Amino acid sequence: MFTLPETRFDFGGDEYIYAEISRDMSAESNFKALAIVNELRKRNIPGIIEIVPSNASYLVRYNPEIIPARDLLDYLKDIDITKSNPAELNLSVRMVEIPVWYDDPITREYSRRFKSRHQEPDISNFEFAMKVNGFREKEAFIEAHTRMPYLITMVGFLPGTAWGFPLGLHPQEIIQVPKYLSPRTDTPRQAVGVGGAFTVVYPVNGPGSYQLIGISAVPVYDNEKRLVDLEDTYFLARPGDIWKYRSVDEREYSRIVEEVKQGTYRYRMKYIEFSPQEYVTKGKVYIRELMEGF
Incomplete structure (x- = not known):
């Protein structure tokens, strides 16, 4: 039977416990982190102040005057044992569509503005991503990026930034690109x-x-709460979401942007029961089954 990695625990001063499930990113490790964080929140253990999931780890902040560190560690180890079997980790999550105008003039202009910080200053970021992944045709690259959905493994950095890790792909199929040599001062x-x-x-x-590589037609952060789907939160992303990128042309991009301005846009989404066990055993086939009709 496949089991998930054993977790390593470390104390961070007097108020934090850091739990590292794996040093290598994998969807399976993130499933375990999400399941443990969800269980911790359900238990509502006195003394826990904050729980923050990450890609393959999580951080717990606690009040040592309410719960001793060793007692909390025992709680965490107990939950960890129960969440090491993928068959026990079913997750209720959302699948969300993100319409994207790929290779758009806005991000091409930013490629030009910050070319001095880039590995290959004479080409756009989109062209660079194509090149390092062996694509010669723009349409083929876009198809590869939109083919399978992305698991939201963590949220942070700028408000509402969500990291999406591709699901159902073999390592050689995953689009991977090095970051800028020196960060842009603006994006x-x-x-x-x-x-x-x-x-x-x-x-x-x-x-x-x-x-x-493109620009989203829809916001992932809305401080004005103009949209019905964001009326209870500023942020679209939730850890455990599954996002599916869809390519749109300039005309559709402009139409959606206008709907967002008018406050009439509704995100295309559906709620699903996600089985890490089926994902482990069926991979791409399981992901395509979940995507049927979406």
Whole structure:
């Protein structure tokens, strides 16, 4: 039977316990981190102040005057044992569509502005991502990036930034791109970037070092709460979400942007029960089954 990695625990001063499931990123390690974090929140253990999941780890902040460190560690180890079998880790998550205008003029302009910080200053970020992944045709690269969905493994950095790790692909199929040699001092809001194997949508203007391959037509952060789907939160992303990128042309991009401005846009999404066990055993086939009709 396949089991997930054993977790390593470390104390961070008097108020933190850091739990490292794996040093190598994998969807399976993130499933375990999400399941443990969800269970911790359900138990509502007195003394726990904050729980933060990451790619293949999680951090717990606690009040040592309410719960001794060793008692909390015993709780964590007990939960860890119960969450090491993928068959026990079913997750209720959302699948969310993100419409993207690939190789758009906005991110091409940012490629030009910050070319002095780039490995290959004479080509755009999009062309660089194509080149390092062996693509000669723009359409083939876009098809590869939109073919399978991305698991939101963590949220952080700029407000609402969500890291998406591709699901259902063999390592050689995953688009991977090195980051800028030196970070940009500015990135356009809603730009789509790739760094390593991760894809992000920049929620606001700010610094960044991921290669820019397109721009999202929809916000992932809405401080004005204009949209129905974001009326209870500022942020679109939740750890455990599954995002599916869809290529749109300039005309559709402009139409969606206008709907967002008017406050009438509704995100295309559906709620699913995700089985890490089926993912482990069936891989790409299971992901395609989940995507049917979406």
